[in-house]
């Protein structure tokens with residue numbers, strides 16, 4: 001019988017029998033790996049044998065980490081990199097060689113949208129925030145020949161909106177276009193994008209996946225279905241590579257072309273390698289993924305309910321609220337373990353009230369991370385999403401008075417008391 005999620009998060013990807021029976025995964029703190037002989041060196045460089053040669057492109061501890069996340073998502077292949085942004089950028093670069101268009105959800109992390117405005121145009125890639133992601137019946141008309149990918153967040157930062165991935169993927173696949181899903185906010189405990197048609201999944205593993213606010217890390221995974229990699233749309237997978245003895249990526253790695261190209265080109269040359277120390281901390285974090293996210297979800301629901309009834313608050317966005325327009329979809333597609341730790345609300349008043357409220361909080365930590373064991377709060381429009389232009393903000397429902405909360409593991413009563421005294425300090429109660 002296949003092992004279940006809570007077993008895999010403790011055991012997958014690492015076998016103590018292969019590592020001197022060490023129960024905690026060893027940190028392979030090494031830059032390089034000795035070759036046994038010249039033939040071994042040649043085989044490793046040609047990728048003819050499995051193994052490690054240099055820690056920029058592969059390290060055992062980093063592999064334990066990516067293999068464990070891979071098991072949780074039932075992915076075919078996975079790669080851990082040095083940040084969530086590296087995971088996103090490498091993925092989109094891998095799909096858009098030679099230019100093209102990516103259709104993206106308007107509901108995304110601000111840094112992602114910023115990269116669409118400031119990095120990808122230089123590479124000849126247009127990334128279009130498309131309303132038709134939200135109304136997939138209009139998507140068909142936008143899927144022209146130059147579209148190389150669709151990009152969405154499964155639950156968005158900061159508004160916790162969901163998109164109908166099943167519908168989006170079904171239409172995209174009819175046109176041979178892959179769907180990339182950033183699953184950072186729900187984590188695999190709450191949502192499994194491959195079960196809803198995703199081709200590639202990315203994570204900021206900095207967040208709830210590892211959950212302690214102590215590393216920067218990213219993950220790229222794929223579904224194992226590479227039928228979209230045609231020579232016409234993605235010729236980069238068909239070019240002969242000298243290092244592979246003249247083989248193309250698709251010839252040499254038919255079972256793993258997407259991740260192997262990401263390693264050979266982007267990890268190799270842009271170099272955002274995850275350190276073994278950070279991979280180790282990530283592995284320890286994964287061991288409590290279910291317990292953390294379940295408690296965060298419970299706390300978030302209590303906070304959303306409190307805020308929903310507070311006279312200091314204009315509106316609350318949380319998919320677990322019975323009034324949320326996203327509740328029905330959430331109930332259909334999430335794993336049933338909760339609605340996650342992320343929510344947003346609109347604070348009454350203006351900048352004066354916002355400043356007074358945020359400056360008076362003592363239990364909530366005021367900073368830009370999310371998914372931490374501590375409860376975090378931030379004014380997203382002025383921080384994480386400050387680079388968005390007014391049109392992008394309007395499209396993404398980033399109102400000026402938006403406050404984002406990432407619920408942690410504290411007692412919910414203490415969190416509510418902190419919010420309450422903050423509202424009073426701001427003169428809103």
Ligand SMILES: Cc1ncc(COP(=O)(O)O)c(C=O)c1O
Nearest residue numbers: 083084085109157184204206217
């Ligand atoms: C949804 C989402 N994706 C990606 C990122 C980027 O991740 P990292 O900070 O690990 O580069 C973030 C960071 O806030 C995020 O919230």
